[in-house]
Amino acid sequence: MGRVRSGEDRDFEQFERFLDKWSRRDFLKRTGGAAAYLAFMAGGLEFLEACAGGTTQTSETPKKGGHVIEGNFSDIRTLNSMLSSDTASNQVIGLMFDGLLNVKKNGDLIGAIAQGVPTISSDGLTYTFKLRPNVKWSDGQALTADDVIFTYALAYDPKYADVSSPRRGDLSKYIGSMTAPDPQTVVIKTTEVFAPFLGSHAEYGILPKHVLGNMSAKEINTADFNTAPSVVNGPFKFVKWDKGQQVTLARNDSYWAGAPNLDSYVYKVLPDSVAVTNQLKTGEIDIGPVDPSQFDSLKTADNVVMSEFPVPNFTFYAYNLDPAKLGGKLFGEKAVRQALLYALDRQKIVTAVFFGHGSVANSVEPPTSWAYKEKPQVLYKFDKAKAESLLDGAGWAKGSDGIRAKGGVKLQFEMITNAGNKQRESMLTVMQQSWKDIGVDATPKLIQFPQLVSQIVSIRTFDVFLVGFNWTIDPDEAPLFHSRNTAAGGFNGAGFKNAQVDSILDQAIGTLDKNKRKQLYSQFQDIMSDEVPSPIILFNTGIYGVSKRVRGADFGPFNQFGARPWMKDVWVTDGK
Amino acid sequence: MLAKYVVRRFLASIVVVLGVTLITLVLMDRTRGTYVPGIDLNPALRPEDIARLRTNLGLDQPFYMWYLSWIWNVIHGDFGRSMIDGSPVMSHILDRLPNTLELTGTAIVVGVLISIPLGIVGALRRGSKTDHALTVVSVAGFAVPQFWMGLLLILVFSVTFEQHGLPWLPSSGAASPLNGGDLLDRLVHLIMPATVLAFFYLSVWSRFTRSSMLEVLSQDYIRTARAKGMSERRVVYLHGLRNALIPLITLVGLELPGLVSGGLVVEVVFGWPGIGRLAFERALQYDYSTVMGVTFFATLLVVAGNLLADVLYAALDPRIRYA
Numbered sequence: 001m002g003r004v005r006s007g008e009d010r011d012f013e014q015f016e017r018f019l020d021k022w023s024r025r026d027f028l029k030r031t032g033g034a035a036a037y038l039a040f041m042a043g044g045l046e047f048l049e050a051c052a053g054g055t056t057q058t059s060e061t062p063k064k065g066g067h068v069i070e071g072n073f074s075d076i077r078t079l080n081s082m083l084s085s086d087t088a089s090n091q092v093i094g095l096m097f098d099g100l101l102n103v104k105k106n107g108d109l110i111g112a113i114a115q116g117v118p119t120i121s122s123d124g125l126t127y128t129f130k131l132r133p134n135v136k137w138s139d140g141q142a143l144t145a146d147d148v149i150f151t152y153a154l155a156y157d158p159k160y161a162d163v164s165s166p167r168r169g170d171l172s173k174y175i176g177s178m179t180a181p182d183p184q185t186v187v188i189k190t191t192e193v194f195a196p197f198l199g200s201h202a203e204y205g206i207l208p209k210h211v212l213g214n215m216s217a218k219e220i221n222t223a224d225f226n227t228a229p230s231v232v233n234g235p236f237k238f239v240k241w242d243k244g245q246q247v248t249l250a251r252n253d254s255y256w257a258g259a260p261n262l263d264s265y266v267y268k269v270l271p272d273s274v275a276v277t278n279q280l281k282t283g284e285i286d287i288g289p290v291d292p293s294q295f296d297s298l299k300t301a302d303n304v305v306m307s308e309f310p311v312p313n314f315t316f317y318a319y320n321l322d323p324a325k326l327g328g329k330l331f332g333e334k335a336v337r338q339a340l341l342y343a344l345d346r347q348k349i350v351t352a353v354f355f356g357h358g359s360v361a362n363s364v365e366p367p368t369s370w371a372y373k374e375k376p377q378v379l380y381k382f383d384k385a386k387a388e389s390l391l392d393g394a395g396w397a398k399g400s401d402g403i404r405a406k407g408g409v410k411l412q413f414e415m416i417t418n419a420g421n422k423q424r425e426s427m428l429t430v431m432q433q434s435w436k437d438i439g440v441d442a443t444p445k446l447i448q449f450p451q452l453v454s455q456i457v458s459i460r461t462f463d464v465f466l467v468g469f470n471w472t473i474d475p476d477e478a479p480l481f482h483s484r485n486t487a488a489g490g491f492n493g494a495g496f497k498n499a500q501v502d503s504i505l506d507q508a509i510g511t512l513d514k515n516k517r518k519q520l521y522s523q524f525q526d527i528m529s530d531e532v533p534s535p536i537i538l539f540n541t542g543i544y545g546v547s548k549r550v551r552g553a554d555f556g557p558f559n560q561f562g563a564r565p566w567m568k569d570v571w572v573t574d575g576k
Numbered sequence: 577m578l579a580k581y582v583v584r585r586f587l588a589s590i591v592v593v594l595g596v597t598l599i600t601l602v603l604m605d606r607t608r609g610t611y612v613p614g615i616d617l618n619p620a621l622r623p624e625d626i627a628r629l630r631t632n633l634g635l636d637q638p639f640y641m642w643y644l645s646w647i648w649n650v651i652h653g654d655f656g657r658s659m660i661d662g663s664p665v666m667s668h669i670l671d672r673l674p675n676t677l678e679l680t681g682t683a684i685v686v687g688v689l690i691s692i693p694l695g696i697v698g699a700l701r702r703g704s705k706t707d708h709a710l711t712v713v714s715v716a717g718f719a720v721p722q723f724w725m726g727l728l729l730i731l732v733f734s735v736t737f738e739q740h741g742l743p744w745l746p747s748s749g750a751a752s753p754l755n756g757g758d759l760l761d762r763l764v765h766l767i768m769p770a771t772v773l774a775f776f777y778l779s780v781w782s783r784f785t786r787s788s789m790l791e792v793l794s795q796d797y798i799r800t801a802r803a804k805g806m807s808e809r810r811v812v813y814l815h816g817l818r819n820a821l822i823p824l825i826t827l828v829g830l831e832l833p834g835l836v837s838g839g840l841v842v843e844v845v846f847g848w849p850g851i852g853r854l855a856f857e858r859a860l861q862y863d864y865s866t867v868m869g870v871t872f873f874a875t876l877l878v879v880a881g882n883l884l885a886d887v888l889y890a891a892l893d894p895r896i897r898y899a
Contacts, residue, residue: 166625470617
């Protein structure tokens, strides 16, 4: 038995190596197309957005009936909007539960259960939502302000402190009170002005008080409702969840915005990205996320349309700036941080690791954000000579072993990321090589994801870590760069402390004036481009493959996972 | 005598189960840190959220305390709840168990039914072209990695067949997503994964039957049987096969826990919703309670399977007695 087991482990390693080799060969075949990629990326976001709309054809009359099967690699975890923290669950929850507001693909907020964006008092503290009249739960009960208040109470009311909601931090800090002057009006009073409130917290699916209202906090954590919701307010109703296999939903005829075109929607769990590709080809699934390495294999399939768009997501590495640690001694000087970034051919990373699907980052705000500044103060282009002269200038001279050192400290360190993420592993290898070329000895080290998280938020003995971050529609980046979050548990594990940045970030979430915020974030991006405590390597893109029989799929940066307001209008040409 | 042996083995089994689960927990605890299972790097999460979620899951306790309360609950039949989705671990296992039994059971039955005749043919025609061909096939079956064979079958019988308009087989899952689940639908889904798994068993067992048969056929009592003029058919099947099968029973018996855990690779490649894939996915998500539950369950079956094989062996082979 033992022998067979270890054989299986070896099989997995071989399998991964096979995939690796296979995708690299595929890549070599296409290096000739690299120039075309560059042109494509230079075409910029407008072009990508145009592509994203490619599957929508307005000239045809939608047909009623039929089904869509969407594939993905992870099973959902819960169907309770207040307990969910993963994208798979959020995606399925979004089809059954509308929130107060919804997000368009460009990040604009639109009304859902609420008629539109709320009116905000002049002091910026009070939000008044008008709910749509006659919104009904699928069991016929009216959805009122009580349901909204109940839903938020799960994450801010001390009575529900034991509810395992990942949303509690912000909501309990900023919500002072919630009241319902009448059944169609919700008034939220916040304790201080908090600009990201609507963008981050107004989209949670509203839960039925008449089903969950009598339960204790502990009972809510394990309620049957979380795995099989009996009533919904969104376009689809729950049918069944075969764990590890699929979630099946059916049309909700009493949906407030009108019944969707489809009879049913299936979320199907697949083993990996290769299976997504295969099943898009065979038509076993109609929609699926496409890994950059699989893009070309699918592009040639005649039954699939590809949809690619920028996402509010970036991959970055961070220097440990804590003066008490080795990192602080190595990276304390700005010149070193800048030099290492200049020495990195990030376009090569985008092309070789992400097959051209992504773009070199020039700012700390992703290009999907309204606050994005295309040309902040300092721009970094691959420039080895400049990198070397910066290091020379700062007194880091090459020793006899070819490694730079200053005051007896060698420019020698470890870079960590989570094992199993092929793209991040490859990026560390490229970084090691590039830095070796300028006399810097960096060693990649792969650790388990929980350990990586612990390193970032608490242990912090790392020198450099590499990881990716997903952002909401709000440009606030305090979790990563405010000195407050260097405290244990915060995400500013790099230990970046800059009084000016702190004050800008505080001002920017403390005002609702969008123009003023934009100005502040522009300043923020300038400073960050000069300080580069955590250089962003690239902005990622999202890619979906959609079957040609599906019409109306309207993927974009901000509506791929959560509520997809367009799903109700999706239809299938064969009506099956 | 046998009863005493069984009791002693049973007591030893408890130690094994405790040991395996404790080692599993210690290994997982080494990677745990301040991570909360299921919670990724999310800028909206505050330190106080993380602390609260950890307390809710009991992760703020040292691992030995966690282990003691886990064992206490398991003794009382409670396997706890998944740290990822909050549903009972036992319901996860019971949900997946029928699918796994369907797959591995089919593969084992098919494997036994095909490997025995193949082994006999190989032994009787030792050195012939048929024998060599069978040897090549079984060596291939043993050497070819299951995931590779699985991917190849998917590529040929799903993707390529579909593209050429031929009848093709579904590439993942145990049933069709819509209106599926009847016998024919499940059978169609079962063909490829069961073939891969059966091919592996078949290669091992047919080799084993062959060599065991060869050994028996060279025994004195077979020569005696032939010498006294018994028909070849009776010699082979009555005196040869019956004796040759005894060691095979041990081998198949040892594979019984494989009913639950043996299909891991195949389940992962074919997206089969079984126990193996559950363990694999949950280990990747650091769902400690589910991994512990599955480990406990699988260990129990391994221990029971071994015990059963030994007892069967003793019952079938008069030469073997336990002291």
